[in-house]
Amino acid sequence: MAADAYTFIFAILISLVNLFLQVFFTIMYSDLECDYINPIDLCNRLNNYVLPEAAAHAALTIVFLLTGHWIVLLLNAPIFAYNAHKIYTNTHLLDATEIFRTLKKHKQESFIKLACYLVFFFLYLYCMIAALVRED
């Protein structure tokens, strides 16, 4: 199998993980809205996953950079830049004191990321199949 196919299999795995994480985030946010969870527990739980999510995505972006997949790299760049900016300005973690005020924003972010990862997932799947077909 070609290196391309391996790259995209890796990409599919990463985007699956991130997809699940975003679903988890979204569910947790609506739990907070319905008062099934208190803001302190929510922040403690979600904050564990903020950095791993960003790191996984960053790793994938770097793989694309190294393997020269420019188009998918470009597609991933906005999310990468967004995550990097949040970490740089130290605003990536959820703040239990402000969570109800910022909940709408967080939910929006989660939805957008969810949509992106979903699209990317199918894109990578297509790319992988294309790479395999090309090899045959």
Add this chain to the structure above:
Amino acid sequence: MSQEHPEQGSSSKRRVYPQQQYDFAAAQPAGYSMPDPTQPYGASASPSAAMYGGAHAIPSPAAFQPHTANVQSGAFAPPPGTPGSAVDPPVAPGVAGGMAYGAPQAAGAAYGYQGLTNQMGNLNIGGGGAYQGGAPPGAAGGAHMAAPTQLNQIYNTDLLQNFPPPISDLTLPPPPVILPPGSSVTGNPDPNADSEFMRCTLNTVPTSSSLLKKSKLPFALVIRPYTALRDADENVPTVADTTIARCRRCRSYINPYVVFLEGGARWRCNMCNLTNDVPSGFDYDAVANKPRDRWSRAELNHSVVEFVAPAEYMVRPPQPLVYVFVLDVSVHSVKNGLLATAARTIKESLSRIPNVDNRTRVGFLAVDSSLHYFAIPRKEDVAEGEGEEGEENEWPEPRMMVVSDIDDPFLPMPTDLLVNLSQCKGGIEKLLDSLQSMFAHTVNPASALGSAVVAAHKLIANIGGKIVCLTSTLPNVGQGKLEVRDDKKALGTSREGQMLQTASTFYKSFAVECSKTQVTVDMFLFSSHYQDVASLSNLPRFSAGQTYFYPGWIASNPEDANKFALEFSEYLSQELATEAVLRVRSCDGIRMSAFYGNFFSRSSDLCSFSTFPRDQSYVIEVNIEETIVKPWVTFQAAILHSTASGERRIRVITRAFPTSALLQDIYASADQIAITTYLANKAVEKALQKGPQDARDLLMNRLNEMFTCYKKDLMTTNVGASAPLQFCTNLRMLPLLVNALIKHIGFRKTSQIPSDLRSAALCLLSTLPDKYLIQYIYPNFYNLIFMPDEAGLPDAETGQIVMPPCTNLSGEHLISHGLFLIDDGQVMFLWVGRDAQPALLQDVFGVSSITEVPTGKTELPVLDNQFNERIRNIISKAREKTDAITYQHLYVVREDGEPALRLWATTHLVEDRVEQSGVTYHQFLTSIREKLNS
């Protein structure tokens, strides 16, 4: 208005609603609640005389009924302008006698004429009688009889014509809440909670969210659960029998607006309409062991009541009150005298700390670059109350333990750090006496305040309580250490917003920790240098505490020492509730959407308070999610808390408001004071997120939107470039208040305000109860040489000092031979004109020439003449309060004196240009008009 107990017996069943309106009129002669329909505000040739209360001044011949008119249906003529369509709905037989007059009666109530009122009172006897005979008064028919009620009428004011703004409006009560007759279940004349406890920006609630959106008015509640620092100054009825009737579905508490059904066996919830059983003990007096009259129950008569809660309402038994004092002992606090003054004040106030059942505990922690713990040993063999005075010297010495590990503070010993106030009073006093000498020679400039708070928290985490921090040093070592980030060049620029945000996440994350363990942190800050109030204030903000800022405080100045000692003593004496939660409920389709104030939001609609302070108010934004079909809706705030005496209690505040689908009704009943309180909170939130510029923009935009809406939808005639700037009369102070807010120290565009001062001002703006907030935004300004004869002297009837009338805050009133007082509730300025007469100076200051007048922070000398006494009376009256701890400094300002002081005083003249916020109020209005007309 006080809540009166209804008279007992059959007369209590009388619905005396119109009488209430009359009381209102009598108590507030200038109230705009009873406008004469033929004399709209400002319609008279002399606008200032006729507006507000013109109805009383100028009887209108057509509408006025003679006082002695007979009780005849024919004698009753609705005033012209009252829609003749006040048609009765079909009424149930048997109540016809009462209801036939129901509609006009409501109309009369809205106008509140004395004559009409008397008729109504008589008419009501018939009406009420129909309901008597065991059945709950007003139950079946009255409450849901959507009798057409005349809501407040809208009146226009031309703001530029009506100049200067009539500031006496600022003290008026909110527009009356006009409920259909019979909406309350008992005959209490005033079933609605006093507007001090709860007020709403819209005293007529829009029926749909589209109408609310269209109106551009904010919809929010301003809630102030306590109106006094101590219980003795408050008069809230208590329901002590722990029989608490609550709705099964929405969990709201039984209140004066419910309806009893099935002969009183069941009650219908006024929020969600569910029918509930009346609890078994409801009609039984458990204390006297005999049946009781249901109608005498306080919760059916009063809208502010306190229930004593049974054990189900406790997560754990009520904990004792705990105070841990974290005292800064670095060189700054020793030098400026804070340590000595604080220790002395605490010692003198020990007996004022609430300690009803001798459970209160205290602890002390001193902090510089290390932590100093104090173990106060118990005197085992001294029996309580036995010769303590004489044996005081025999108390064992308190021991000090120093822990220099500030990164992970630990407690050096498990006991004796937190001691019972009553049992260890002698030891505590001994410790407080020796503190100053212990640290007198320190040269340590460091402060590990963050670590000290963590240590103090460890000490009380399993009980909860208050951590009181007194510091004059920037916390520069240990946890949550901060750096000087006060960049003078950034002031007034877009970078200023950052300096209002916290520099260390510690102060937010630790606040969460505190809230979890029922701990409140209060900050008393005294630095003469940068202290990062912005960061430190986050701990109080999210743990239901408060930040008190004393810039440049120094104990060698007797005024400084006095102010702090008085305020701190008041602070310690206020009665505290602990482990409190606040929840506001309302009818279906209405949701509380955002919460403002110092607390932690534990869930989407629950505010949690580790301890409940008594001098703050809270703003809750309301969302309409479904169309409201009810003729009136109810809001109910419930504060579940433990009292210092170990009782679990629920304070319930209920208020009902009529609804309307008409935009003019919404505007006519909008409450400008509540709207300003909401806008101030909103602007503070914005300033903390983005910076003062965004806050100013927000204020300006919200005001412009209201003007645009008002002009577009409520003014049909005035178009064109020269159209006057019109607004409804009940909101005519709003532009002034918004303009004053934009010029306020918290938001003003300037490069002169250090960020510490700004942060402290923002803390006040988001917590002050409305009456102090309005004064803080638009200070009281008194002309002391042209005041009425009675001003400054005790009133013949009440014995209270009469205050002179307020003057508009404009420099044109500052005549050069005058004497003025500006009081914003936090600080007072006594302004002496440059040409003040020697006789005046002699009377007031006891000096013969203006150059001898002492300026700056000072007190007036006590001189033996009436004028001096009157002015001193006025000043002390302005400082006298039972619901706030603030004691204003008095600055004497000479017009020809120190420029900085003079400039500071003149920034309070908010109708003029203030620094770079360079428009006068008149220009402000003109620019709004131009924008509207273009």
